[in-house]
Amino acid sequence: MVLQSIIATEKAYLNDLSSFLQNYLKPSRIIIADSVFAIIDCTMDEILTFHKSLLNNLLRVSRLSEASQRIGKTFLEASNEITKLYKTYGKFHPMAVEIIKKQREKLEKFFQDKEKSINSSNFSYMASNIFRPFVRLEQYPNLLKELERHTPISHADLGDTQRSIEVYREIFTVCSDIRREKETEVNILHSEILGWDGEPISSFGDIVLLDNVNITCEKEIQDRILVLFPRVLLVLSVSDRLSGYVFEKKYPVNWLRVEQFYGDKLSLVLNNQKITYKSEIQCNKWFDAIVNQRNLTQCISNGQNITELKITTLPNSFLNAQHSEICESQQTAKGIVAKQIYSAWSSGCLKPNPPNLNNHHTVDFIKSPKSARKEPTKFLAGSAKDAQDALVLNVIEAYYKASKRNSTTKSRKYSTICVFLTKGKQTNKQIQAKKNIF
Numbered sequence: 001m002v003l004q005s006i007i008a009t010e011k012a013y014l015n016d017l018s019s020f021l022q023n024y025l026k027p028s029r030i031i032i033a034d035s036v037f038a039i040i041d042c043t044m045d046e047i048l049t050f051h052k053s054l055l056n057n058l059l060r061v062s063r064l065s066e067a068s069q070r071i072g073k074t075f076l077e078a079s080n081e082i083t084k085l086y087k088t089y090g091k092f093h094p095m096a097v098e099i100i101k102k103q104r105e106k107l108e109k110f111f112q113d114k115e116k117s118i119n120s121s122n123f124s125y126m127a128s129n130i131f132r133p134f135v136r137l138e139q140y141p142n143l144l145k146e147l148e149r150h151t152p153i154s155h156a157d158l159g160d161t162q163r164s165i166e167v168y169r170e171i172f173t174v175c176s177d178i179r180r181e182k183e184t185e186v187n188i189l190h191s192e193i194l195g196w197d198g199e200p201i202s203s204f205g206d207i208v209l210l211d212n213v214n215i216t217c218e219k220e221i222q223d224r225i226l227v228l229f230p231r232v233l234l235v236l237s238v239s240d241r242l243s244g245y246v247f248e249k250k251y252p253v254n255w256l257r258v259e260q261f262y263g264d265k266l267s268l269v270l271n272n273q274k275i276t277y278k279s280e281i282q283c284n285k286w287f288d289a290i291v292n293q294r295n296l297t298q299c300i301s302n303g304q305n306i307t308e309l310k311i312t313t314l315p316n317s318f319l320n321a322q323h324s325e326i327c328e329s330q331q332t333a334k335g336i337v338a339k340q341i342y343s344a345w346s347s348g349c350l351k352p353n354p355p356n357l358n359n360h361h362t363v364d365f366i367k368s369p370k371s372a373r374k375e376p377t378k379f380l381a382g383s384a385k386d387a388q389d390a391l392v393l394n395v396i397e398a399y400y401k402a403s404k405r406n407s408t409t410k411s412r413k414y415s416t417i418c419v420f421l422t423k424g425k426q427t428n429k430q431i432q433a434k435k436n437i438f
Contacts, residue, residue: 002147003062003071010055013136017048020129031106032099040096043089047133050085054078071147072161079167086137090179094186100127137175140168185210188227188245195247204229209289211282216274224248228289231297254297258290
């Protein structure tokens with residue numbers, strides 16, 4: 001009996017929702033060309049499709065025996081999708097209602113021309129049917145609770161039924177909180193605020209975060225509403241007659257100083273004022289939002305300074321001169337480090353002629369000189385005197401390398417080898433004597 005009641009109410013809801021979509025909501029899209037209203041229309045189509053699928057699953061379960069019916073499991077499997085749909089619907093529902101209020105005269109005239117005379121009661125029917133999905137969502141915990149009462153203790157679906165009651169109760173609470181929060185945002189953006197003198201609040205952009213808090217000021221606790229925009233934080237209060245909002249303070253986001261209150265996980269210190277939230281989750285959420293918006297504002301301001309730089313095309317001669325100056329500055333900056341580096345010894349250091357040094361302007365600064373392979377020593381073909389000098393130099397170089405490998409000292413000071421070359425031709429006995437030395 002309980003399952004049949006759930007199926008009957010689901011069919012009635014689907015018929016009403018389908019009729020509203022076909023006769024009211026979709027025709028009104030001709031008058032209301034708004035992106036928010038389009039989202040509401042599309043989301044309602046998805047909700048209608050979802051409930052048709054849910055109804056088919058319930059009908060399939062009803063054909064089974066009572067011992068095999070898993071109604072609670074069916075609702076649990078559908079919980080993720082229904083949560084996603086109703087969260088989106090709750091986010092845009094208050095804005096859609098505000099649009100309908102503003103376009104009321106156009107809508108009445110449009111439906112009268114369609115021979116669907118709309119009076120005040122019929123117009124209220126249109127507004128109330130937009131709210132209808134939340135009414136249906138609220139009914140599910142009660143229907144499942146009734147199902148639990150009629151489910152035997154030994155039934156396999158009892159556990160899923162009990163879990164589904166809590167799940168759908170939580171879904172309704174979360175979606176209702178989202179709708180109420182967005183409803184407050186719409187009221188603040190589109191209503192007159194007492195004491196506010198300046199641009200419309202809607203000019204600040206979309207609301208990042210909004211919450212009711214307690215502010216402790218001079219040992220007095222005050223109920224306030226914090227409204228965080230991308231660049232501004234507003235502090236509002238509710239009027240005495242609860243008919244509107246009163247402006248209290250305004251803070252630029254880049255001037256905010258926020259920190260965690262020591263010993264209290266529900267409070268923050270904002271510009272030397274203690275602010276208490278309803279839960280630790282909300283407190284952390286506000287702390288992160290304020291810090292992120294402040295950092296984002298600073299990044300945007302720094303980016304504006306960067307865009308003010310002008311890029312010009314310069315001649316190649318000027319660029320070459322600039323490159324030369326940069327190279328010289330790099331060499332000067334590295335001078336101190338270069339003095340501490342010992343250069344590699346080679347036989348070229350003992351050549352009669354000084355080695356050819358490359359110009360520092362032609363040095364490739366991309367490739368490191370250490371990575372290049374050292375070429376073997378080359379001597380130009382000349383007289384017999386040059387050949388003898390080359391032989392002596394090669395012998396000295398071989399001796400130096402051998403002594404370097406056998407050395408056990410860690411000092412970088414090497415012994416100096418003095419070589420005296422005579423101008424005259426060396427005899428074979430002198431060359432043989434040098435070979436015996438090494």
